[in-house]
Amino acid sequence: MFYRIKDELADCLQARLAEAFGVSREQYRIQVQYPARLEFGDFGVSFPFELAKVLRRSPQQIAQQFLDGFRAPAYVRRIDTAGGGYINFAVDRWSLFLDAVRALRSGRLWPEFEPDAGKTIVEHTNINPNKAAHIGHLRNAILGDSLVRLLRFNGKRVEVQNYIDNTGVQVADVVVGFLHLEHQGVAEVAAIEGRFDYLCWDLYARVARFYEASETNARLRGEVLHQIEAGDNAVAELADLIATRIVNCHLDTMERLDIRYDVLPRESDILHLHFWDTAFAQLKARGAAELETVGPNAGCWIMRYQKDGQEDTKILVRSNGTVTYTGKDIAYQLWKIGRLDKDFHYEPFRAYDDGHTVWASSSAPATADASDLQPPRFGAGDRVFNVIDARQAYTQNVVFEGLRRLGYTDEAERSVHFAYEIVALSPRCAQELGSELSDEDRQRAHVEVSGRKGLGVKADDLLDRLEEKARREVDVRNPDMAPDQAARTARDIAIGALRYFMVRYSRKALIVFDFDDALNFDGETGPYLQYSAVRARNIGVKYREHYGLGEAEAAAALDGLLAAAAVELPDDVWDLLTQALKLRDAARASLAGQELAAFAKYLYTLAQRFSNFYNKHRIIGEEDPVWRLVFLAVVHIYYQGMQQGLDILGIPIPERM
C-alpha cells in the first residue's frame, strides 16, 4: 500500500510542478525517494537541484516557490526543506496506520497486481542428465524458481521449462562407461537399484580418465554419440534409459526444495522433429544464413553480424552438414518465443503429489488410449527468461542476434538472458571433498566445480548435511517435539538456509562455496527470517490464548482501534510498519531490476526490524489497551508480509523451531 501513496504523491507533485513552473511530465519526471534518515520524513524529492540550471534560480528559491500555494495530500502532515534544496514529506502516522488496519481487516494489505494477459516462460535448471545435481545447479534452479515466484506475485502467468539435453556428449560419456567399463547394457542398467545419479557421478569421472588412457578409448565417444543421434538402436535406447532415470533423480532433488516444472523439452525431440530445418529455411529466406565459399569456413553456412562496429561470423552448419550448438539454440529460442512454425508432441512425464503434471516433449503424438490428459499449449511465450550462467553470455547474444537477423527485433528484446555467476569451491572445501589439488589450484582463491573430475558438492549431500545440522539444533531447543515434527522442521530449516544462501548474493557475485558459510543459521540467513516469522505467529497465538479470544474475536478487537484516540507511533514501530507495507514496492523493484538479492535484502531488513521491535516491547503484557492492540496489529501486518515474502523466496515457515 505504500507504493500507492508514493505514486499518488508523485502525481500531486508533478501537477504542482506544471502549475508553478510550466514544466510538464514529459520534460521532467519527478522521482520520489525514501530519505536516507527517518528524521527527514517518509518521502523526499531533490528536483530543485536538478532544475536549478534550467529554471535559472537557486534550489532554495525553487523549493520555496514550489511550496507556496502547494496543496499537499491529506495524509501529509509535515513538509520540510533541507540541505539547501531537498523537500521532505512526513505522513500522518496514525491515519496511515488506521488505513493499514482496515486493509488488514479486509484482507487487502497487498492488493493483487493487474493480471498480465501474456505468458512468461522461465527456463531453468537444464542439468545435463548424466550425473547427480551439484551446488552450481542449485544456484540455477533456486534463482530460476524464485524468479518464477516473483513473476507470479507480480501478476504474471508463468510457464516453467527445464530443457533436457539427452543426446549430448555428456550422456554419451556415461553410455560409454556402462558399455565399456561396466560391460552393462539396457537390461542390467535398468535393474540397478539405489542412487543412480550418484553411481553415474563416479562413472562419469572414471570415463574421463578412460579417455585419457588411449586414443582408441577416446574415439568411442564419437561413435556412441553418432548412434544416439541416429536413434532406433540399442545404444540410443541405453542413452534414453540413463537420461530418463537421471532426470527423475533431478526432479526428486528439486522437489525437496519445492521446485517444480511444467514441461521438459528434450533435445532428442528437437532433432527428430527437425526444428532446425524449419529455422534454417527461415534463416536462408531472410538472408541471415549464408553459404561461405572462400576462406577457412568454406562449405559452412554462417551468420554474419555486427558487434561493436566489427563484423563477426558464427558457423551454423558445418561443412559436413551437421548443425552447431548455436544453430540448434536459435531454433529452440524461436520455438520459445513463438516464431517457429512447429511444435512438439507431449506426454505426461510424472505427476506431483498435488496432481500437477510435468509434461515431457515427445516425437510422436500420444496414442489415444495412453492418457485422457490433454497437454496445455506450451512454448510461444510473450517473454522468455533463460536462466543460464554468465559464461554463456556470448552464445546467448549470438542467439538473440539470430532473432534480430530474422526480423524479430521485438522477440529478441523480450528474450532475456538471466545470467548469474557460477558457484566455485574454496580450495579448502575442494580438499575436504577429497580432491587432490595442483599447486596452481592451491594458490587460487577458488576452484571450479568439475563433473569430469568428479569434483563438487552434490545437491542431495548438501541438503542432507543441512537437515542433520538443523535437526541437532531443533532437538536441543525442543526436546519434547515429536520425531516426525522435528524431522519436518529440520527439513524446512534446511530449505530456508539453502534457498536464502543462493539468493542473497547478487547475480554478478561469484559464490565461493564453503560449508561453514552455507551451514550457518545465524545472522543474515534463511533461518533468521523463519525464526522471526515463527515468533510473530506464536505471539499472535499466545495473545489469543492469554485473553481467551478466538481468531475472529482477536481480529475484531482490532476494530476498536478505529475509534480510539490517536497515539504517536514511535520510530521503531513506524520503521517496522512502513517496511512491511513496502512489500509490493520491493517486489516490483526487484523484478524491474531483475535482481532477486534486492528482494532477499528487503525481507531481511524487515525481519531485523521485527526482531528489534519484539525485543523492545512487551506485546501481550502491555497494560494500555490501545497500545496493546497497536502492537498486535503491527505483529499481524508483519506476519502477513513475511508469509508472502518468504513464499516468493520459496522458504517455508515451520510451526516451531
Next chain:
RNA sequence: GCGCCCGUAGCUCAGUUGGAUAGAGCGUCGGACUACGAAUCCGAAGGUCGCAGGUUCGAGCCCUGCCGGGCGCGCCA
C-alpha cells in the same frame, strides 16, 4: 589480441540506476534470559569505496587511462 564482469571494514557481501553522516552479516571485545522461546537483542572497535584524472551543485555509482582478479571468444557441446 578482442569482448564482458568484478575490485567497498580482518572475511563474505549490500549500496534504491547521480543525492543528505557509505550499510549489513560473520569474526573480535563488552553487555541483556527463573522467557510474548536468546537460532534473538543492545553497544564498541573496524573505511583514502584499487590508483590517477575528468564531468557535475553533488560521484562508491557516469567518462578516460592505468593496476589487479575472474570469465568468454572452436567446423566442442
